[in-house]
Amino acid sequence: MKKILILTTFLGICTIASATTISLNETFTSTAKTSSYKINVSAENQSLSFDTIQNNMESILKKVKDLKENKNLECNGGKYSINPNVIYINNKRETKGYVSNINFTCTYNDTKSLNKFINYLNKSNINKISIGTSNPILTEEEITNSYRKLENQAYTFAIDYAKNLEKLFSNKTCSIKDINISKDQRYTPVLRNTLMESSALSKTSSITKPIDDSLEVKINANYTFLCE
Known part of the structure; x- marks a missing residue:
């Protein structure tokens, strides 16, 4: 040190x-x-079916629970609500199905488990995935x-x-x-690592550890x- x-x-x-x-x-x-890192992950799902969104969100929560039980990845959060998806067509307010967002703060030691979770989200019926800044923690x-x-x-x-x-x-x-x-x-x-946020991640996207793995x-x- x-x-x-x-x-x-x-x-x-x-x-x-x-x-x-x-x-x-x-x-x-x-x-x-340090060898531990924290990152925020959020997902958005839109569908004409309320049940479809609810099933998708519950599947994500089950995946997070499984990863935590196997000590591969710990993600906290996961509260979500399903709301009418309001859009405007010709200045007219219309409702088109439903939309829901779910957010997690994940702690990881290696990127393998985190990328496994990200890839799971990519392969699911999620419309948009956002990845926040990966920061070292003690x-x-x-x-x-x-x-x-x-x-x-x-x-x-x-x-x-x-x-x-x-x-x-x-x-x-x-x-x-x-x-x-x-x-x-x-x-x-x-050293402050570069902000990394992504929506609609490609199927080959992966997270790498930040350069600044030291804290003062x-x-x-x-x-x-x-x-x-």
């Missing part, structure tokens, strides 16, 4: 009698490589490990900084009075040192 130390953003020094208090803010950043274990390493880095920095302060104040003993660490809960992609994890540390 690559670690980047961002230099001091704030430094405060307060001297009272023979004691000197130093306040310091530091930001620590690391780049975490697992709970990856998040915990990243924060733990950054916190160790922050504590090591504090120990070294106290030693350097003793060299600066040669007649004083310097110690760590307080450390307050806060986690930045935003995980920023190192960050903590902020507020230090107080005492030299006396």
Whole structure:
């Protein structure tokens, strides 16, 4: 894991009698490589028959359930409604059959299972398929490990900084009075992948992993040192 130390953003020094208090803010950043991704998939179905659309949507939900049970792909969502398909002919409002949309947010580790789902939708009676942006995500274990390493880095920095302060104040003993660490809960992609959206996908369409498979994890540390 690559670690980047961002230099001091704030430094405060307060001297009272023979004691000197130093306040310091530091930001620590690391780049975490991930193997998990998230993508939005939606499908639209139009038909003159209400039952046909309902059967199509229920078949999609069954496919998603099967993929999840086999631990191939996890897709959340899947709520849908069937509404009259309203069109305008010569400025006249008419109803032509029914239309329904179904949306999923899918999490995947490899593209094979995701493409299997996309191909299933292509071969079904769906009229339109839309694919959103595929983004890297961190697992709970990856998040915990990243924060733990950054916190160790922050504590090591504090120990070294106290030693350097003793060299600066040669007649004083310097110690760590307080450390307050806060986690930045935003995980920023190192590189932003190109937006990929498609409707009426071809039968040979497939999803590939995004180039940016790394996320930036960050903590902020507020230090107080005492030299006396």
